[in-house]
Amino acid sequence: MSVAEEFDTPLLLRRDADGIARLTLNRPKAYNALSLGLMAALQQELDAIAEDTGVKVVVLEGAGKGFCAGHDLREMRSRSDAAFHETVFAACSNLMLSITQLPQPVIAKVHGIATAAGCQLVATADLAIATEETRFGTPGVNIGLFCSTPMVAVSRAIPRKQVMEMLLTGEMIDAETAIDHGLINTAVPEAELDDAVAEMAGKIASKSPLVLKTGKAAFYRQLEMPLAEAYAYTSRVMVENMQARDAAEGIDAFIEKRSPKWTGE
Known part of the structure; x- marks a missing residue:
């Protein structure tokens, strides 16, 4: 997605109903890669939700064919200075901490792919429901960039040997394996994803x-x-x-x- 497209298109969509705030990553052409702009938009909404007593549950999802492909590598390569890269990773780390520290539970609604920082988002969310076709991975090692920050969340969600295999090989895992590893709660047919997430969110929203x-x-x-x-x-x-x-x-x-x-x- 070009810079012009990013300015013309909302990077994040929010809709609220029945105490549930649904946040949609909205860079579908880039598989919702976490540009600085998208991370800033998501951070702003999370900060607002933290103070919103009307919101009981947050659902985080991605537009288009996949949940999130991780950091925006084109944006990362557009600048070679360490200061810019420090800004990117600091923003991402703060975003993940904000999800963990958010008063409301966060459910990741996952489809397509969730890789690198996208897999980190899934691991950071309190709950995660995916389609049976979803694939997960920390493939940074394949492009010379070890998934060190995604590793923080993923290693706290799944056992050591399994996460090291993901990190060292860069290979993807399927939804069934993600359940076995503890990365996600459950996987459902794609046609049932909306209902499964709505049911879970509704149960939680009914609590104090x-x-x-x-x-x-x-x-x-x-x-x-x-x-x-x-x-x-x-x-x-x-x-x-x-x-x-x-x-x-x-x-x-x-x-x-x-x-x-x-x-x-």
Whole structure:
């Protein structure tokens, strides 16, 4: 996609309904490669969503034939100075951290291909649902650029030997293998992808937004702690959670055999 096309076409599309924000990477001719412009647009929307109490779940998808092919290599080669490349990788790293730190759960809706930084996006998302035909990979080694930053997210999603095979060979894996490795939750026929993602997003959106925010933050924080420290930390989280109005409402609704009415407090 040319510079002119990028200025004429929104790089990111957003549509909200029923507490679900759907963000669509919109560079289909470039397989939604993560140009600086696209990353900036996605970062801006994530920052806005983080403050939007009306959004309970985020779905991240790609327009066209594939989810995301990684960084925009043409853009990367257009500048040879290290300062520009530092800017690109810093923007990407900040984007991935923002997804992890976002109060709302993020579901990656994946089709076609998810390679390099696109595979990193899938690994970074809290949940991922793909089509059965989707292929995943970290093929940087094939072009002389080891997928070092994608490795951070992917190595935290799948076991060491499997991720090293992906990184060292650059070979693609299919959706069934991605499930076995733990990279994605499930894969469905392409015709069923929309419904599968909508069903998952709807289930999550029906929960207390306060509980979703509390639980997601605690999940990622405790992962980095030693076992005893993790138990001490999550015990404090549960004590605080028990004081919330939504916890009282949820427990009372369970005892009274009725549907809870969440307030987000």
